[in-house]
Amino acid sequence: MATIKVLGYSGSITTRTVLCCLKEKQVDYELVVVDPAAGDHLQPRYLALNPFAVVPTIQDGDLTLFESRGILKYLAKKYKGQGTELYGNSLSEEALVEQWCEVEGQSYNSPALAILSQIVFVPKKGGTTDEAVVELNVEKVGKLLDIYEERLSKSKYLAGDFFSLADLQHLATTHYLVTVCGKGDLISSRKHVKAWWKDISSRPTWKKVTEKAP
Numbered sequence: 127m128a129t130i131k132v133l134g135y136s137g138s139i140t141t142r143t144v145l146c147c148l149k150e151k152q153v154d155y156e157l158v159v160v161d162p163a164a165g166d167h168l169q170p171r172y173l174a175l176n177p178f179a180v181v182p183t184i185q186d187g188d189l190t191l192f193e194s195r196g197i198l199k200y201l202a203k204k205y206k207g208q209g210t211e212l213y214g215n216s217l218s219e220e221a222l223v224e225q226w227c228e229v230e231g232q233s234y235n236s237p238a239l240a241i242l243s244q245i246v247f248v249p250k251k252g253g254t255t256d257e258a259v260v261e262l263n264v265e266k267v268g269k270l271l272d273i274y275e276e277r278l279s280k281s282k283y284l285a286g287d288f289f290s291l292a293d294l295q296h297l298a299t300t301h302y303l304v305t306v307c308g309k310g311d312l313i314s315s316r317k318h319v320k321a322w323w324k325d326i327s328s329r330p331t332w333k334k335v336t337e338k339a340p
Contacts, residue, residue: 160183
């Protein structure tokens with residue numbers, strides 16, 4: 127069986143998520159470095175695979191896929207019965223996983239990335255952090271985490287009492303909020319969210335993905 131190629135780089139939020147998923151599913155892969163900082167994502171060879179010029183992209187035999195959340199779903203379904211069952215074990219569990227994956231994609235990701243952008247990426251490009259934007263999005267994330275707190279008071283993980291794609295999708299962005307952006311109080315101030323984050327961020331697969339980077 128051909129090894130899956132992951133075109134991306136280890137510091138990328140979305141690449142880390144895909145690599146963690148592959149480790150959870152116990153799938154061998156080859157990481158082919160595509161570093162946007164070096165302009166690799168704009169080279170014709172890469173654009174032929176991913177016209178949106180973002181990472182990661184995977185190649186699995188004749189199949190080429192981009193968009194990290196789509197990649198995660200593909201891997202979770204292709205390797206059902208191997209490693210961690212990231213969709214649960216029933217149709218109802220799968221529906222709950224999809225529901226909370228949508229929450230992450232539609233409600234959590236945007237304000238979390240806005241905070242990360244203002245605190246990390248804007249200064250890197252020579253700009254000045256807009257504290258009003260940070261405050262607005264911290265408030266948005268906080269309100270959402272209040273909903274998570276209620277949910278996690280009733281189940282260990284977002285979709286139920288099993289680790290799933292819904293939890294995995296939160297790992298990379300939340301990692302940066304806590305470790306780089308100094309927004310760990312968003313997590314630690316909520317009892318059940320704090321326990322959830324301690325659990326999922328301590329998974330061996332995630333620790334392996336982040337061991338050499340911030």
